[in-house]
Amino acid sequence: MKQKIDFSVLDQAIKEYGNEEKSLIAILQRAQEHYRYLPEEVFAYLAEKLNLPEARIYGVATFYENFSLEQKGKYVVKVCDGTACHVRKSIPILEALRKELGLSEQKKTTDDLMFTVETVSCLGACSSAPAVMVNDEIYPTMTPETAVALINELKEKN
């Protein structure tokens, strides 16, 4: 799915961080924040602006788990599977969410681009285990039922 991309957010980031190799990660983070993933067009654009090979930028972007090359949903649901959450049964939450949204380990994002479900190794919210994070908000002590309810609540909002 190719779309016209507005690069002004990149120009702004380059202006702030400088058009140098060392600014690359900061600029990519800004891009990820804005587009919710890193569209392919961003790589060629940055390669030219930062005078870096596209392959180098691709290397950096694929090295870090935090960068995504695939389009993500409006709501990114991160199910914590760190040790504390895992022993307090985070996997059933993950399974319930996937079942509810028709997703799997391979298919992480719904076709309507509303939801992405993924796991993280630790959210740092162990006292609230099992925890789920939706975009930047933490939801503590979840169960499969409350997780599904949360999804439905978000669906209704739209």
Add this chain to the structure above:
Amino acid sequence: MDKKKYMTVDGVPVEINGEKNLLEIIRKVGIEMPTFCYYSELSVYGACRMCMVENEWGGFEASCSTPPREGMNIKTNTEKLRKYRKNILELLLANHCRDCTTCEKNNDCKLQALARKFKIEGVRFPNTASKAERDQSSPCIVKDQSKCILCGDCVRVCNEVQNVGAIDFAHRGSKMTISTAFDRPLAQSPCVGCGQCVAVCPTGALILNSEAEVIWKALHDKELKTTVQIAPAVRVAIGKELGFKEGENAMGKIVAALRLMGFDEIYDTSLAADLTVLEETNEFIDRLNNGGKLPLMTSCCPGWIQYAEKKHPELLENISTCRSPMQMMASIVKAQAREKDEKHFHVAIMPCTSKKFEAIREEFTVDGQRNVDAVLTTKGLIRMIQEAGIKFSEIEPEAIDMPFSTISGAGVIFGVTGGVTEAVLRRVSSNKNRAELVTLANVGQRGEEGIKEFDLPFGERTLKIVVCSGLGNAEKVIKRMEAGEHFDFVEVMACPGGCVNGGGQPFAVREEKSKRSKGLYDTDRLLSIRRAEDNPILNELYNGVLKDKVHELLHVHYGKHK
């Protein structure tokens, strides 16, 4: 004077004399360390861990990345180290395609050689190599990730030396690969096909695309007339693997071998290089006198042409319209064949991988037929000679066929950086006596430096000339041009040192490479014709096949491959 500094290697005291790292110190004792990722021309990466040494406290240090210190006491071969190295090799093999017998690099593979040296008799771990998926999109280079050991040599040569940056590391941990951006096929990447990555790859992960089968087929076809041209740099690089000395001119033997293989006629590309000299000089003088675009940049190197097309299209007007010597030769050969209406297969033997791309460019096809039907690299030629069972050291040398046999020294030195410039200078200079040749040899274009620049008086003006080799060095010169510096003539060769070190040449270390350049200069000195314009064949060509067709057959405008 400073007191001499010493350290100890395997109990032997060694003087420290400005060596960069322990590897160089260890070499002084007569020990060659095993390495995968170390090349003196590249930055130190320290990835393969094969060159570990043990210090006096039993700790390990990587000798490639550790500078020597006074009083250091290291051992290069201990029980612990042997076990450690064998472990690395076993782990590499566990993640490696092990179909050695059908691998292009069989017997020429560093991993295979070290596995044998360290007597790896079995691998304890299950094989996790990815399935072989060959990227054959490029006409020049074939990439096979299942044979990659992630030493990063290719990435560094592509980025640091060539400034191309077609490939880099991608992904992380066990999923790490060498990849183009988005794992696109090489043909769709910024790759210019120079083959320097193939030259440094220790395994079969990056190999040359071979056209040997097509050539054999043509040779076996009795209906076809098969002709072949041999580039200058081939003759001084082929010998070592076939029992000659590095840099020794083996042209006579090559000709004899090609005849045995079945080629009908054999020509020397140096003759076409003489044509290039005349055409390029005319163009240069025309631009100087008539306010044309300067600097004039050379056009013989297809790696450079692709680099300019992909990265600096604004420079295409600076690039000479002369076809490369390979294409000049081929267009003449094919024009004559068309006149006679004969079925003709023309092969070019080149030190170069990028020529394989040049050969398929549509600018060099006539009615859909390629002028050069196949390109064979020096390495490929060695393979074919071996396959045919020809005993290279025993066959009697033979001479090139008429009419493309008479060559000048100017054409021969095209194979080394500065050669094109020197050949043009010989033509431009109004002084035609022998002593002038010696003077012109020493104005600054010779030598192995990546960028050589000098001023030369010419009539009432002073010419500013730059000779660069290695695309990274070309980029430095281009940056200076962008900053406003003026040059009149810029020679660019994509491979460091020129064609003698092309991606299609057998691997050589630095000292061996300079022997190849010397071999070409020696050949030049021994020829009775030293200037391109003195080559009598050229007149025949200009009055014959080239009559009214100089532009059509010898010139080209690039810019189609962006």
